Amino acid sequence: MADFKCEIIIEGKKNARDPEGETIMRDLMIKHGYDMVHSVRSGKILRVNLTAKDAKEAEAICWKMVNELRIYNPVAHSCTIKVLTE
Amino acid sequence: MKVIVIQFSGSTCDRDLVYAMREIMGWEVDLVWYKEVTHKLDNYDAIFLPGGFTYGDYLRAGVIAAYTPVMQEVKTLAKEGMPVFGICNGFQILVESQLLPGALIGNDTLRFSCKWVNLRVETSRSAATKLGVKGDLWRIPIAHGEGRYFIDEKGLKELIDNDQIVWRYVNEHSEPTKESNPNGSIDNIAGICNLEGNVVGLMPHPERAAESILSPWETDHGRLYFKSIENFHREMM
Numbered sequence: 001m002a003d004f005k006c007e008i009i010i011e012g013k014k015n016a017r018d019p020e021g022e023t024i025m026r027d028l029m030i031k032h033g034y035d036m037v038h039s040v041r042s043g044k045i046l047r048v049n050l051t052a053k054d055a056k057e058a059e060a061i062c063w064k065m066v067n068e069l070r071i072y073n074p075v076a077h078s079c080t081i082k083v084l085t086e
Numbered sequence: 087m088k089v090i091v092i093q094f095s096g097s098t099c100d101r102d103l104v105y106a107m108r109e110i111m112g113w114e115v116d117l118v119w120y121k122e123v124t125h126k127l128d129n130y131d132a133i134f135l136p137g138g139f140t141y142g143d144y145l146r147a148g149v150i151a152a153y154t155p156v157m158q159e160v161k162t163l164a165k166e167g168m169p170v171f172g173i174c175n176g177f178q179i180l181v182e183s184q185l186l187p188g189a190l191i192g193n194d195t196l197r198f199s200c201k202w203v204n205l206r207v208e209t210s211r212s213a214a215t216k217l218g219v220k221g222d223l224w225r226i227p228i229a230h231g232e233g234r235y236f237i238d239e240k241g242l243k244e245l246i247d248n249d250q251i252v253w254r255y256v257n258e259h260s261e262p263t264k265e266s267n268p269n270g271s272i273d274n275i276a277g278i279c280n281l282e283g284n285v286v287g288l289m290p291h292p293e294r295a296a297e298s299i300l301s302p303w304e305t306d307h308g309r310l311y312f313k314s315i316e317n318f319h320r321e322m323m
Contacts, residue, residue, distance in 0.1 A: 012191065013238075015238065015239075016191065016236050017194060017270065019192070019194045019195070019196050019270075020192070020196060023196065044145075069153065070149055070152070070182060071145065073146065073149075073181075073182070073189040075187070075188055075189040075236065075237060075238065075241065076188075076189035076191050076236045077189075
């Protein structure tokens with residue numbers, strides 16, 4: 001068994017407006033010269049440390065957990081899971 | 087009527103709700119801490135989930151409360167026809183429990199919004215609008231930061247086709263305009279019910295509008311919400 005650092009990234013779905021992302025882009029980035037930025041989506045990251053047999057199992061545990069415990073609401077959010085390190 | 091208000095860690099509108107139902111409506115009301123719901127919930131005529139900020143709204147408003155053991159029992163009873171009502175955070179808990187479809191996400195204004203709004207009753211088939219007529223205008227206040235109702239296109243069509251939209255935010259002329267929508271809710275939705283009409287959630291607070299002294303217009307439209315529930319109960323008997 002080994003320790004793994006996993007990131008659970010929760011973002012709003014593209015068809016749900018993200019006023020926080022829009023404001024960060026419009027009132028901060030573009031206003032301060034970063035006009036090459038054309039899209040910003042805000043979200044939430046849960047950094048989870050867990051013990052698993054291997055990276056594959058670590059990812060499977062995370063997916064099971066996010067779906068079972070509705071860590072994201074699939075109606076409004078999308079979810080990405082990254083296993084970072086062993 | 088004998089009802090229960092379930093008080094969670096972070097509920098803040100529970101006592102207002104108890105006051106409205108006990109003092110104004112004259113109902114028998116038990117306010118019970120969520121871990122102490124030891125007596126059978128099916129002894130009650132209805133279950134209420136009050137407003138507040140359960141578990142600090144962490145992760146997403148209502149989601150942690152939705153996983154408490156008492157909510158598993160509420161879910162079972164709701165599916166058997168028990169009337170279940172969620173106000174504000176209670177609505178968020180009902181959505182996160184999947185007793186009601188969709189999601190409640192951050193207001194598009196990025197601000198907590200606390201003000202009076204106009205609601206148009208869209209159906210009288212829900213347990214909380216039995217005495218309403220489609221088109222009635224209710225003045226009821228909101229107080230929330232995560233009240234933007236969202237559902238995908240297919241889900242919205244189903245809500246419309248099944249007559250599950252109970253209230254919409256409208257202007258003084260009963261029109262659901264962008265300006266009258268306080269949080270960016272899709273299709274100006276303020277409250278919905280399940281297919282059977284026994285589970286109803288809304289973001290505005292009828293308990294804060296249940297007597298005329300509370301309203302700038304001396305209205306008591308919140309009372310219609312409770313009177314409707316009383317009527318629904320009578321019909322069920």
